[in-house]
Amino acid sequence: MEHKLDLVALLEYIDPAFLSYQEWVNVGMALKYEGYTASDWDGWSRRDPARYHPGECFKKWTSFEGTANPVTGATITQMAKDNGWMPRSADREDRELGWDDEISGGDYVVVDRNWIEGKEIHEPATWNPVQQLTTYLSALFESTENVGYVTETWQNEEGKYLPTKGAWDRTAGELIQRLNECDGDIGSVFGDYNPEAGAWIRFNPLDGCGVKNENVTEFRYALVESDEMDIEKQNAIMRELELPIAVMVYSGGKSLHAIVRVEASNYDEYRKRVDYLYNVCKKNGINVDTQNRNPSRLSRMPGVERNGKKQFIVDTNIGKASWAEWHEWIEGINDDLPDPESLTDFWDNMPVLAPALIEGVLRQGHKMLMAGPSKAGKSFALIELCIAIGEGVKWLGWQCTQGKVLYVNLELDRASCLHRFRDVYTALGLPPQNISNIDIWNLRGKSVPMDKLAPKLIRRAAKKNYIAVIIDPIYKVLTGDENSADQMAHFTNQFDKIATELGASVIYCHHHSKGAQGGKKSMDRASGSGVFARDPDALIDLVELDVTEALLKQEENKAICAMYKRLFEQHNPAYLQEHVSQDDELSAKAMEDHAKRAIPHIMADIMPTIQQVIKSVKARSAWRVEGTLREYAKFEPVNMWFQYPIHRVDDVGSLKDIEPEGEAPAWKKATNKRKESAQKERRSKAEEFEAAVFNCKMGEAPTKKDVAEYMGVSEKTVARYMKEHGGFTYDANNNYTIIEKEDQEE
Template structure:
């Protein structure tokens, strides 16, 4: 909680002189709410000697009676942050535990001033300003007035003041001044009387200098309500030298119509705002102040109001000149400047010269999966339904955690985050247990695996990514596995634009966490014959062209003879395992015997005499045979960006493992058949729209009972697409409609009428 912080220490970062009245009052309210005393507020307020009045804090304190929406210590904390204070963690959680970091910010926890910071403040040496030698006060005034106002506009100025004492400190403050004359009237008089400014504007008081209101008035007063055009804002700072202020103003390309030396320790920049009303003026001034403050120029926030006074050039202030430094510098308008600032804040790297390309060794990212994927890159595993894609991802997570092989490829060892979007918490854990047991190589490094269970709690990928990054940024993961992506899919998967935005989230995760991002996606419905591996994924081609590596699973057609061979191997392995377990001293088995069901049966009966044990082994044999019958054969092809294409990998999916089997290499894919090639080519040439319609009809027919409506969620799960994709397809299909979250078939009469 913010209130646990020492607010007195935070106030060291907040200058009361830089706050407006309401901000000053808010500090007092916050201190009282958090249990501090009026003395604390009073002692802090003393730092603003110009506005401090003895006893005012104590009087005001008694009026703070509390409300249903109190001002809390968070207000002081934010003021301190705005002035350079940093908490131990540079970000915070919202009420729901989500990071407040937005998509326009970096996901790495950094100083809030990093965004929009273009000036390297540590290297600001200062830009020299020379006091004018042949100074013509009248000409300066004319140039200034012509830059800011039209001849017919009414302006307000002050050239006299009163001396206010606060202890030993004295300060000249402006009187009400004049607010009924036009700029043209003053300019005409100045030209007529040359440098006799007093003849035009009244005799000035050289002790205090002169001021002007930088926005035109209505001639009725000098309040904000008397401002007729919200044209300019004032940027004033005395937090650094005049020369440094000058350099920052120039570096930021502020759209300054006039830059004036105050005759003291600050420059006054009149910045073009060009707001259409007061609310827009406030919005633009807040934006302006944010930019200049984040670039080292701590502005006086009392200057926010549009009727504020600024120093007027052409006058003497004590023994110093108030003189015009420049007019019309920086960008030409507010819009041009804001566009420039936003472009500067695009977070894109600068172009890099290749002049020293051959003089330094290039350090590539380490390989996560040898010959397949580098750390910090992206990989897609694609395949049809029931290919065991999720099981293969769990196998991969284990291989990375333990530093083992996966599909025959060596994996680097490290921490991995498995994002589970589909299974309930305990089912997901059981899958890891089952696979660990089947692999049977121990689980010494299972602590390298973190699982984030999000079934029923998922959000679209653009919302999930920042939450994932925030939780993962301290864990040093070398891989993040997201399974399956259709649960977090945003937009229509057939839209290249929408899918590009979707896959960009994987880039953000990989970049911010410096880890590989691995995910799976399903094949499009129908035959994959005649397609390259890069074109088999469902939806937009973005899915195939975005990852750095694609591993594609294609099912192999297995003959009955091969299944008989697989059953034979399963029986032999069951018997061999039983003999080793129950008769470990039996060693009469040759290597050839381990491939013969007849020989292994003989060894089993010879080595084991217990009928109870034999009955148990028989039940295990039945299970092994059944598992062999259910096994499916797969070929894994790769499309790689960083590495040469590898030789295809072949494996059986024997629940829950994919087990390599080189003997499957000789099986030819169905697409080698001439007739199936033609059929596959015809299907591949169907338009996406027609294919999507057929898939929707197929899903409805499979899930509907007697043509009754089906939940959109069920349709989405069947098609393995997002809900939005279902709605998008329904809009293009004249036979279906959606109402109340249910997909219904439109009656034929309705279709005819619509035609």
């Protein structure tokens, strides 16, 4: 299934300041091709104040007319990948958490920012810029590692000072040595800076060839910085979180810059650890500026002044000593798992089991998956289930508990869905006495991924007291690759959320994989990962039965007999009781003969009805319901007919011996094939014999000798054909003339 990426979100990974002019134009062309607006391009372009000119994006936007080889969203996707973005499908199963991931171990809340007291910061009693910079460089770098820094700035049209790319070709050891020799003049080492703007430094070592992410040699640190709360509270929360901070610097403005140890082995691991770090910070009230994700990011340089305020080191070596120690601590402090229980404490006082929703199949608050191929009428079956729960009646033979149910319609337009409910009610013959128990949430064209839909659903359903929520179908809200166990486990966890929060059963629908399903176990038929079959508490699987022509003929006979019986009951019930036997009620021919005698005045109108009955029977399909249950014993397969718009259980056993496609053993398939071949051959011989009888004497009655000569066989063989194929006999004088049996009877 195709999922359209949010290209604006991917632009977070692309810094326009590092793009060439053509690359910048390509981003704009890709956005226009994919249906975004000029404002999206303009908003992103503002991140490069050195080259940004108001109105330029809008002017160029109108010139993008399209070409035979357009620039598409794939260009932006590749740029984002080059800068660290990874699609979910590429993540490892043991990956760290991303921004949109569910944190399954808890909320990672360590501090309550509403109650925590701020912790003040203090300027150094003695201002020593050389000491500040020497301490910073010694804390973060090896002496041989290259350091990137910026002292030169420029002003944009709003008067804001912004950094240039700066320098990156000197090592930490060289800088420390020159600082010790500069006699307090740090400008002679780093270059003079503008005291209104301050200066910047990069916190990860570089290769001496540039300042992009690809130039970072060690992914050692990440920047945590936010300007949305008081400095004192920032300081207090970072310390309460035990962040493994190597150096904390006051920016001279609204924020602290915490250089946090992440100690990643490569860029991919760095990105995941930073996402995890930022997520924990966000949960605890620090809304980190996500543009600081990049390992080559600039941070504020200590030992300089900025607009009358000093940029200085607040502290070093705060919190845990390493990423591993902090990660273990943050996971442990949020462990809200229950303690182990002793069986002896509950042996004589077992907790009460959840009551049944579908007797013998599913308990209330549990999950059920219905799987089946197209044409099985899965949506109709789920609508039937809604009605069964709402009215408190049986569904496919199983009694349902009565209660309120929510049907989440993701596929049908609103009018079609509402009509379906009424059509099914009518076909079931149920009066709509409790339709107030059924709510329908029509989301066609408005559906969102399941992890986004779940909280919206929970919020709307919280006070409705539903005992069941039915989601049809799930492919509309599927997130990730359905063949990935990792991603499908995350997807199905959303159903657990709904069931837990609402105390309601969650029932959802999925499709079969391709190919014949008869030879598979019911739990292996659903498309995609095995998680689909193993996650729910009940799996109801529909597989089509291979109905024979003979069985359809029997069903036509039954349907016609039932039609005649209804006509007798309506127009001449006394005749039905006195003259029609039980055997007659099973024969369409007998019922027709009785009808000609008992209700001749309506016979002229019966034929169209019979044709409609036959057409209806031919339109039927037959299905077998199998199941895999967690809470109940396995049930015997249920056979049923699907005759639009409802399913009817085969109570009389007509489908008992019918097998699904592909289920018969090899020897039986071969036998059936031989039988079919023999029947075809017999039909062919009969047709050949019949043609010879009528054609050998140009339509006149031939003798056995005439037919034998015409067919090139013996008269004995002709006699055998007459016996095997029927329909012909000797004439009344027992001579060699062959005539049709029907003619003889007349």
